[in-house]
Amino acid sequence: MEPSLRVETISCETHPDRYRHWKLHIEGPVATLGMDVQEDAGLRDDYQLKLNSYDLGVDIELADAIQRLRFEHPEVRVVILRSLKERIFCAGANIFMLGTSSHGFKVNFCKFTNETRLAMEDASAHSGMKFICAVNGICAGGGYELALACDQILLVDDGNAAVSLPETPLLGVLPGTGGLTRMVDKRKVRRDLADLFCSLVEGVKGKRAVEWGLVDAVYPNSKFADAVLSRATALAMMSDRPAEAKPCLLTPLEIDISENALRYRYVSITFDRVKRTGTLIVRAPDDPQPESPEAFAEMGDRAWALRAFRELDDALLRLRLNEPEIGTIILRTEGDPERVRAVDRVLAANQNDWLVREITHFMKRTLKRLDLTARSLIALIEPGSCFAGSLFELALAADRSYMLDGEAENTIALSPMNNGLLQMSNGLSRLQQRFLGTASLANDLLAEIEPFDPAEAMDAGLVTATPDELDWDDEVRLAIEARAALSPDALTGMEANLRFAGPETMETKIFGRLSAWQNWIFQRPNAVGERGALKAFGGARGRPEFDWTRT
């Protein structure tokens, strides 16, 4: 039977005007994101989003809000997250949704929510946009994990509000949206207190929450609003965000969606459902690009650097969520390499400009999204391609790269953007990570201004193989066919290990250690079996029944 496109597709594009679950309010340098989840507005209609619990739809709006604040509201220096409901901040990810979702959806849901929380920390670290979580009620599970992603957690001391991570005792799973990792690695909560905390279904409140390092401060109800605002004001003073810059509006992407393709302005992805492959093409700019920060401000989101990477980001998310059987992605580029390198030089030279900085960090986050996409990535470098500078990162992110060695001109080229501005989640540039064994090699290559022809690229270790025209078709076809024939799970595990050589950071620990264990648990009958804890929760099936075997 011919595979066919699923009717239901998820889009991650939205706009504050269409938010169902969040209210964005901006007053000078302080934005407030009020969470008010609509119970009946879940992505599916077989669960209700009670108690400010969330599903992917809620998190898509959160991700959008954070993104837009960075680009569209340069004056915003502090974001306050709070609940608009009484006595409840957030009950975490919706359990009924998790209990009824496929394994693949659960994994990708968690991946996206993790990326959103890391995007908040990225804004804090690199954009001077700080986050305060004003916990004005019960804050459980994913709710507290959201708080953990903020710079400060303030808790109302009213005898009711508490923070908790009840996943293990209540649901038989982990606080997998970074909770375990952030507790001990970011907030440095002592490991035995973290262990105790994770077994207390009711959580911890009041002064004890401060003593254990779970929150930064508690205030009585009467003083809470003032305390939040005064801390926000203090944080705002320390930011270098511009007070009066021109906003960069993120206008809707134009996408032509057909049965087997998504086509954007600079990006397209086409699917071969029989071979289970996708071909992702990113094109260089074909029109004049900004040569100064002022010109970037003028061109806004029509600038190639932002538009092309927004399109790439959107394509990757649609691929993950809507095309689970497309296992291998062929990465291609097209256009004039010198145009990309010219853009890169402007970006690299103007990192003190807020918008240039935002665009650069967005490109970085998009490439991280590619690193974390559980599909095999094979870059094909042929005449007419444009693997230069920031687009060469696609080849560096690929599991392998093939470069045609032939009569026609075929080159790759580096730019200053390959020199650490587009860091992987382990804190290394992709060039550094590629040459872990020889620290100086990345720098030596970056000094090379001329493009590399196939022989030079091979010699420098920048590509995997350089078949000539006689071998190209067979070698590439065989590589793709062989890849597509392997176990999708083994490939996911293999890529998750080989792509992240070198140091680990809190970020890689979340995706490596924490997510890998959570995914394991998401497969175990003790969690997802008919009598497993996730299924039993809140249902008519009573208490879960466990196989007591420890592994």
Added chain:
Amino acid sequence: MEPSLRVETISCETHPDRYRHWKLHIEGPVATLGMDVQEDAGLRDDYQLKLNSYDLGVDIELADAIQRLRFEHPEVRVVILRSLKERIFCAGANIFMLGTSSHGFKVNFCKFTNETRLAMEDASAHSGMKFICAVNGICAGGGYELALACDQILLVDDGNAAVSLPETPLLGVLPGTGGLTRMVDKRKVRRDLADLFCSLVEGVKGKRAVEWGLVDAVYPNSKFADAVLSRATALAMMSDRPAEAKPCLLTPLEIDISENALRYRYVSITFDRVKRTGTLIVRAPDDPQPESPEAFAEMGDRAWALRAFRELDDALLRLRLNEPEIGTIILRTEGDPERVRAVDRVLAANQNDWLVREITHFMKRTLKRLDLTARSLIALIEPGSCFAGSLFELALAADRSYMLDGEAENTIALSPMNNGLLQMSNGLSRLQQRFLGTASLANDLLAEIEPFDPAEAMDAGLVTATPDELDWDDEVRLAIEARAALSPDALTGMEANLRFAGPETMETKIFGRLSAWQNWIFQRPNAVGERGALKAFGGARGRPEFDWTRT
């Protein structure tokens, strides 16, 4: 139904006289471990160990040999690993054994083999005992992973011998005994070459294996033996192992095994099969202990520091392999704390002596084994207990510690052994890791020579809670009962995250990232389902059938 003791129990104790699969030959400073796996001598009789493939029994002998070389043969400075079979070095872990083993057994088998390979690297890093892998034939999967744990990999260049990691294309699983991690993190093989290599069932041989960094050198058959020996001789010259020291013989442990208990000289573990708990007790020395390196040499393996930790090591392995349903371990100690601290001071002061060094590293490895044991650990500190110095590491390794606050004397105490000599696998001392947020705190505490009473211990953050006599019984009982009622899988995942806060090393990456992904794959139908790749391999069921969904 009352749970009952399984009849079949696995012991990890052995001796070269009883090896079935390895031949140990020592000539001066060079030991040769010849692998000659007996097909019909597997731990179970439903598979044959063809082509030097291994099961747990084979690896238990390897672990024993490495251990004994360190203690019993101080003159040995280099170990050559080779095969005694023609044209085959080692085909890796036996697939039929894996395909028919329970999930828990597979996980614990991999954990033990990983610990054995790390013990080789520990010997290389800390004992001046270097390893050369003389690959004299096909070296596949776990065979190559064994080679990767050596300091040098030498490959015969005969058109037949090759190294390979065919797990992903052939079996739908990962090279999970450190293979993926060591390739890119230890040998710094370029990630795209590693990816390509892992998809080549036939592997790589000859010069290409050198070019890709997979092996250190190749030699034609005629020159191979000489080259191996000359490299061994060169390595031996660089070692500081003593040429004429008195061997420390590792005599058999005396164990009294009954239905619900293992009793050793200094260690005992008793099981409550209804509550699914075990009580592990380690006792301080009650007899005079060595006060100098010479006295350690004289006393040999009767010295408490070595004997007690060998017993602890054995108890942990038996627990893991034979008692899968015992989910919670209560850690207790008994005896005179000052005796333990006295031993610790002698050990810490004589790290330049080879035997003292070996004993210390053995204690360190045993405590790492405890960190990696997937059971909940609760330390109970009561009057008469002996949580001092190296034994206080048990409390630091525990997920929680409870200390009785009452009228009777009850103290804990530190010693120089808490100061980095018993490092965790992440390279930190347990004190450092406990106080990640305050770098100086561990040092401040180490300066404190007096014991800590409950109030002081609580104040210093050295224990989790100090219930008084009125609350003790209820609080401790409830903590243990509540723990034992939780999902074993969620606890395993939670502990694997909270126990390893802070930096990651190659070692923690192997157990965190690599093993977690492998465990996930070991649960997936694409590997272990009726038509999964592990089951299909070599069977009559033909090619595996995959669910193509990517996660």
